[in-house]
Amino acid sequence: MLKGDPGKILSYGMVGGGPGSFIGEVHRRAIGLLGGARLEAGAFSRDRDKSLALGTELGLEPSRIYPDPLTMARTEAALPGGIDFAVIAAPNDVHYPAARAFLEAGIAVVCDKPLALSVEEGEDLAALARDRQLLFCTTYTYSGYPAVKEARRLVASGRLGTLRFVQVEYLQEWLSRPLETEAGADKVWRLDPARTGAASSLGDIGTHAEHLVSYVTGKAITRVAARIEALVPGRGLDDTASILAELEGGVSALIWTSQAVPGASNGLALRLVGSEASLAWRQEDPEVLVLSPFGQGEQRLRRGRDFGPGDLPFHRLPAGHPGGFYEAFAGLYGPFLRALAERKAGHGAGPGGPGDRAGSKPDFPDAEAGLAGLRFMAACGESSRHEAAWTKV
Ligand SMILES: NC(=O)c1ccc[n+]([C@@H]2O[C@H](COP(=O)([O-])OP(=O)(O)OC[C@H]3O[C@@H](n4cnc5c(N)ncnc54)[C@H](O)[C@@H]3O)[C@@H](O)[C@H]2O)c1
Incomplete structure (x- = not known):
């Protein structure tokens, strides 16, 4: 789908997903299945050495391996060609401050569930994403399965x-x-x-x-x-x-x-x-x-x-060749990356923005779903x- 179209290659940064962690690597592989985005920045762990080691292993420029999400948001926003979206795959208490920092910096967000630690935090993130017209995905993985x-x-x-x-x-x-x-x-x-x-x-x-x-x-x-x-x-x-x-x-x-x-x-x-x-x-x-x-x-x-x-063309395998959890994650990322790539190319502002047509809301769980x-x-x-x-x- 997105693969092979250089005009639509996006770049992303990741918070969490450090060595030995669970879900960050799932995000990276799912995005890899789609081929529409490259990892270019990260704050993978609270431990600076672990973060540097993983970032280097993943081929990142050392200058784009950050000590914390806030520095990453600020620096990437000021960088020509900085990241298009941030993935937050760290423990729950990191979600709100990190997501807020990226939204304030004008960067789209993919955040793991639960969205935040309180309804108030969730309302703030949903309002910020709406006001800034930024795409926001909350990773309710199971809605990415074709059977669901x-x-x-x-x-x-x-x-x-x-x-x-x-x-x-x-x-x-x-x-x-x-x-x-x-x-x-x-x-x-x-x-x-x-x-x-x-x-x-x-x-x-x-x-x-x-x-x-x-x-x-x-x-x-x-x-x-x-x-x-x-x-x-x-x-x-x-x-x-x-x-x-x-x-x-x-x-x-x-x-x-x-x-x-x-x-x-x-x-x-x-x-x-x-x-x-x-x-x-x-x-x-x-x-x-x-x-x-x-x-x-x-x-x-x-x-x-x-x-x-349906709308998940990376599910190319014939019946009986099972897809699973990685593909379900890609089932979230497919519509998200497509919407983001379209925005980057100047086609429409996505859900809630100018150019959003009734019924054209992309099929991924947004900040409102996280707030729910x-x-x-x-x-x-x-x-x-x-x-x-x-x-x-
Ligand atoms: N969508 C899903 O299906 C799904 C599945 C599992 C976990 N999750 C969610 O993903 C998040 C992470 O879960 P996990 O199981 O991967 O946890 P984990 O403990 O395996 O990994 C967390 C990672 O975050 C890093 N980290 C911790 N604090 C950090 C900080 N301040 N800055 C940068 N990195 C930091 C840790 O070093 C570690 O690498 C949780 O919010 C969890 O609820 C979602």
Whole structure:
């Protein structure tokens, strides 16, 4: 798609994604799948030596390996040919100050979820992106899967009939043990409230569940009755959430997320119940949708055979040659990079800007989607503090 068109090659910088980290490398590979952007700057770690070592390994000019995101934003904005966008793949507490610095410097942002540590921070970022007319992507990875996009299309087309109920569960096992007290636990920032936010697990996986529900159904969550708890004794932060939710139009949803389920890997599963058919998707079998029309049993719909890549042309492999997590990330980056390249070439200002036509909003989760996740978290927390009372989102 973007590959091979030098007029559309963009450059980017990365915050986080240092040696041994998880998601930064996924971003780099996903962008590599598309070929439309080059990494040219970075502040990969709080440890300057590690950042320099990785930046050098990745072929960056030493002068563009920065001690911190704020210096990177300021310097790149002043540089002729500075970066077109910044990827923020660092712990949650870094998201807001870094994203704000890049937006203020006039640089588009791709930020990992949860968008920020509070609704107020999220509102500020969303307003800034809107006011400056800058593209902003919040990485709700699962909406990048072709099967999830197909599920959204099937719901919108009425294939399920009237939508009546939605169920999502997202289960992992890594917090089944008291990691916070075990020396050497490498993901422990997620259990430090100063770095992860007031809710750990809800921010980590609950926001993915919230976005999946609203993306596939096209309906926002309007209120919740939630119990947020820690299944592991003595844990200060949450590891589990049980949420009854109501969507626009009064549709009920049931959301269960937990990182304390032994044996679970990345068990994200969605079930939609309509008046004419049900539809199910599991992230661990991501190329398949199970459609069950009333009275007809299960039909397995497969990418490449029963539904196409749609707007994801890098999904070139025939059915049975599975795509996965990297491609899903590229599924976010494809529309984002295309919109950014078009802006750079002077064609339209993108969503909300002059030249934005009704219905032309690119298909990636924006700052407003990130903010919706923060509002959902806040409402769940409030509900849980009041014995799961129904609380508006
Ligand atoms: N979208 C997704 O599917 C997805 C998946 C996993 C993680 N995430 C999110 O991505 C973020 C990072 O998660 P992770 O699992 O990669 O964490 P990680 O601990 O594996 O990596 C974090 C990286 O950020 C670096 N870092 C820390 N503070 C920094 C700072 N001030 N400046 C620059 N670099 C800094 C660390 O050195 C490390 O390299 C989190 O917000 C997480 O919620 C998103």
